[in-house]
Amino acid sequence: MRIGILFCSCGGTISEKLDLKKVEDFAKTLEDVVIVETVDVFCENPDKILEKFKGKIDRFIFAGCSERSSLKMGEEKLSDLLERIGVNKAMIETVNLREQCAWIHDNIDGATRKAMDQLLMSYVKVKTNIPQGNVKLEKRALIVGAGVTGLRCASDLAKAGIETVIVERKPYIGGHTSMIPMLFQCEGYASMCTSECIVPVMGREIQKEGITLIMNAEIIDVEKDDGNFKVKIEKKAMPVDPAKCVSCGKCSEVCPVEIDNPFDFGLTKRKAIDKDFSLAMPDSYTIDLDSCNKCGECIKVCPTNAINLEAKDEIVEETFGAVVIATGFEGYDMNKFKKLNYSHPNVVTMLELERLIKNNFNGKVPESVVFVLCQKDEVGYCSKLCCPITAKLAFRLAVLYQSMDITVVYKNLRTYGRAFEEFRRKCEMQGVEFVNSEVEEIKVDGDTLLVVTEDENLEADLVIVADPLIPSAIRLMKMFGVKLDEYGFPIEFQPRIITPMETYVDRVYAAGMARSFKDIQESVESGSAAAMKVYEALKDGVKKLQKYVSMVNSDKCIGCGICRETCPHSAISVDENLKSKVNPGFCKGCGLCTSVCPTGAIQVMNFEDWQLLRQIDVAFTHAKPGEKRVLALLCYWCSYAAGDLMGRYGLKLPTNFRSIRVRCSASVSNWVILKAIMDKKVDAILVAGCPPKNCHHLYGNEMEDKRITSLRMIMPEIGLDENAVRWEYIGVGMWKKLANVLQKMCS
Numbered sequence: 020m021r022i023g024i025l026f027c028s029c030g031g032t033i034s035e036k037l038d039l040k041k042v043e044d045f046a047k048t049l050e051d052v053v054i055v056e057t058v059d060v061f062c063e064n065p066d067k068i069l070e071k072f073k074g075k076i077d078r079f080i081f082a083g084c085s086e087r088s089s090l091k092m093g094e095e096k097l098s099d100l101l102e103r104i105g106v107n108k109a110m111i112e113t114v115n116l117r118e119q120c121a122w123i124h125d126n127i128d129g130a131t132r133k134a135m136d137q138l139l140m141s142y143v144k145v146k147t148n149i150p151q152g153n154v155k156l157e158k159r160a161l162i163v164g165a166g167v168t169g170l171r172c173a174s175d176l177a178k179a180g181i182e183t184v185i186v187e188r189k190p191y192i193g194g195h196t197s198m199i200p201m202l203f204q205c206e207g208y209a210s211m212c213t214s215e216c217i218v219p220v221m222g223r224e225i226q227k228e229g230i231t232l233i234m235n236a237e238i239i240d241v242e243k244d245d246g247n248f249k250v251k252i253e254k255k256a257m258p259v260d261p262a263k264c265v266s267c268g269k270c271s272e273v274c275p276v277e278i279d280n281p282f283d284f285g286l287t288k289r290k291a292i293d294k295d296f297s298l299a300m301p302d303s304y305t306i307d308l309d310s311c312n313k314c315g316e317c318i319k320v321c322p323t324n325a326i327n328l329e330a331k332d333e334i335v336e337e338t339f340g341a342v343v344i345a346t347g348f349e350g351y352d353m354n355k356f357k358k359l360n361y362s363h364p365n366v367v368t369m370l371e372l373e374r375l376i377k378n379n380f381n382g383k384v385p386e387s388v389v390f391v392l393c394q395k396d397e398v399g400y401c402s403k404l405c406c407p408i409t410a411k412l413a414f415r416l417a418v419l420y421q422s423m424d425i426t427v428v429y430k431n432l433r434t435y436g437r438a439f440e441e442f443r444r445k446c447e448m449q450g451v452e453f454v455n456s457e458v459e460e461i462k463v464d465g466d467t468l469l470v471v472t473e474d475e476n477l478e479a480d481l482v483i484v485a486d487p488l489i490p491s492a493i494r495l496m497k498m499f500g501v502k503l504d505e506y507g508f509p510i511e512f513q514p515r516i517i518t519p520m521e522t523y524v525d526r527v528y529a530a531g532m533a534r535s536f537k538d539i540q541e542s543v544e545s546g547s548a549a550a551m552k553v554y555e556a557l558k559d560g561v562k563k564l565q566k567y568v569s570m571v572n573s574d575k576c577i578g579c580g581i582c583r584e585t586c587p588h589s590a591i592s593v594d595e596n597l598k599s600k601v602n603p604g605f606c607k608g609c610g611l612c613t614s615v616c617p618t619g620a621i622q623v624m625n626f627e628d629w630q631l632l633r634q635i636d637v638a639f640t641h642a643k644p645g646e647k648r649v650l651a652l653l654c655y656w657c658s659y660a661a662g663d664l665m666g667r668y669g670l671k672l673p674t675n676f677r678s679i680r681v682r683c684s685a686s687v688s689n690w691v692i693l694k695a696i697m698d699k700k701v702d703a704i705l706v707a708g709c710p711p712k713n714c715h716h717l718y719g720n721e722m723e724d725k726r727i728t729s730l731r732m733i734m735p736e737i738g739l740d741e742n743a744v745r746w747e748y749i750g751v752g753m754w755k756k757l758a759n760v761l762q763k764m765c766s
């Protein structure tokens with residue numbers, strides 16, 4: 020064991036507040052420490068400074084600024100620098116001499132004693148750490164959904180050299196976009212473009228090497244294996260081989276079976292063998308097997324022998340290193356809103372109106388239409404797009420059918436952005452009437468419909484109801500282990516403001532409308548963003564495992580599966596021998612599994628309970644006799660950062676507290692807390708975690724809150740003072756609250 024220790028005086032800001040020389044001399048006395056260096060400003064020339072350690076050490080302690088909050092030497096940078104001189108990232112520990120020591124105390128003696136203890140805690144830890152390795156990742160991505168989001172994602176990935184497989188449920192690409200004849204650009208500049216251009220352009224973009232398109236297919240099972248996804252794909256029978264079909268249409272001409280075309284909501288007909296629409300891609304005819312009578316006439320006329328009516332479903336298994344879920348949206352079942360009378364043929368949704376316009380209302384153009392907006396109160400959220408789409412559709416109708424009487428009934432009109440607002444203004448200029456009222460009912464009145472509002476009754480030949488958009492991929496997301504909100508949309512990984520593409524499962528990205536409400540341009544942007552994330556994850560074909568990963572002692576595991584159910588990252592499975600198995604490529608080392616394991620079989624590597632206890636054992640080695648010993652166990656993300664901000668903003672605290680940066684607050688078990696108190700190693704313990712709804716592991720903070728509450732309830736029964744343990748929700752910005760709590764506990 021060869022430990023190197025580097026002290027940085029941070030331009031004197033540390034050394035003027037504590038006796039750094041004394042701490043350095045103490046470091047030199049520690050067993051297995053082979054080099055101790057002190058520099059003035061490490062971040063000025065880190066590579067050169069670390070050269071002195073190269074080849075001489077296998078473990079490293081950096082004592083200076085906070086690895087969590089330093090604006091110049093964050094943990095990732097430090098770990099990259101050390102990797103260059105051959106030190107494994109798990110064999111590095113830091114000592115926060117600046118934010119939570121020198122900057123926060125005005126007592127040189129106390130700060131020096133605390134610095135020595137903090138060094139000792141890192142020293143005992145680094146001696147027990149285990150090096151961490153890599154897992155191999157398949158350098159190929161699965162994209163579920165061939166709408167504009169999935170197409171753009173695949174195209175961008177192909178350009179970056181990452182292989183993709185697109186799985187699409189329908190026989191054509193383009194998703195809902197292909198059903199909308201006229202697309203409106205909606206960022207800064209209001210203009211139009213036709214889907215008959217856009218979708219084929221995007222379709223041609225994916226006709227490149229490295230992209231495989233599997234149509235008529237669904238994901239039926241997902242298994243995680245170390246770092247990869249093993250995915251079972253059910254390919255529905257494809258009686259027409261798209262590779263052979265030349266789209267001549269002879270099969271359709273002789274087909275005797277005519278059915279409603281679902282692409283046009285039954286407004287038009289298609290043959291059992293046909294194309295849903297002329298520009299459908301892949302450019303191949305398809306057979307509706309439910310209606311085909313297998314007469315074989317199509318086979319006789321096919322010039323390329325592309326048809327095989329005996330084709331069967333097939334299941335294939337593929338392995339991927341990353342997944343993009345881009346399944347678009349679904350419309351609400353409008354029959355649930357009885358007052359809207361959706362079962363009436365002249366009450367339609369916005370998408371149905373798109374197809375009606377495309378087919379010129381089958382020659383029966385209505386004289387009056389009423390748009391009915393907003394069911395947000397009923398579904399619990401605003402779908403964001405209904406108002407803008409209504410503005411667009413009303414404008415389009417007004418331009419196409421000048422004499423049409425058009426009214427929009429709304430509750431709160433939200434035409435966000437510049438272009439949609441412009442459509443609204445243009446609507447008004449075209450004579451569209453906007454009525455601010457609540458619709459009470461849509462009644463049938465002879466041949467017309469009556470839209471009954473709070474204020475008036477509006478007659479209409481056709482009523483268009485805005486259908487709320489609902490999640491399209493609940494079953495699929497659950498298969499991948501993605502956590503969903505109360506409505507079924509994926510919850511983004513915290514901090515979600517800066518990781519909007521990521522779910523709680525490593526390398527599963529939700530994009531486009533599968534994530535949240537987006538117009539077409541936003542969906543395409545989201546496809547590109549997902550591609551960038553996939554590229555970043557797969558470019559090297561390996562995932563460097565993080566320092567902290569859970570591991571199972573199978574001798575102790577009883578296969579109860581509680582860890583699997585608790586894991587927010589879907590990283591744990593239970594194998595055929597009924598033993599839990601951690602898939603390390605997905606584990607975030609939060610420690611939630613550890614805290615719920617009834618037999619102590621699962622622990623976080625490099626953050627095991629006994630390691631934490633060993634740190635606690637030495638935490639007050641240099642405390643003055645009789646001094647109250649307060650230990651702050653601060654969660655890795657929010658609370659520890661709040662601790663750093665106390666120092667950065669110049670608050671001054673007593674020197675008798677020590678802090679440890681734990682994993683998620685839930686990683687601190689009651690057993691560790693009790694042992695520390697009963698062994699008289701500490702007098703009081705604070706456990707602090709992220710604010711509610713902000714835990715980086717979803718619900719770890721709430722688990723810990725409940726656990727400590729129940730611990731405090733039993734403490735008096737075993738002769739302990741419950742006030743020795745305290746739980747607090749401390750967000751980054753709550754550093755003043757943390758300081759107040761510590762002040763009280765230290766006194």
Ligand code: FES
Pocket residue numbers: 654655656657658682683684685707708709713714715716717719720
């Ligand atoms: Fe902060 Fe869970 S990560 S409490």
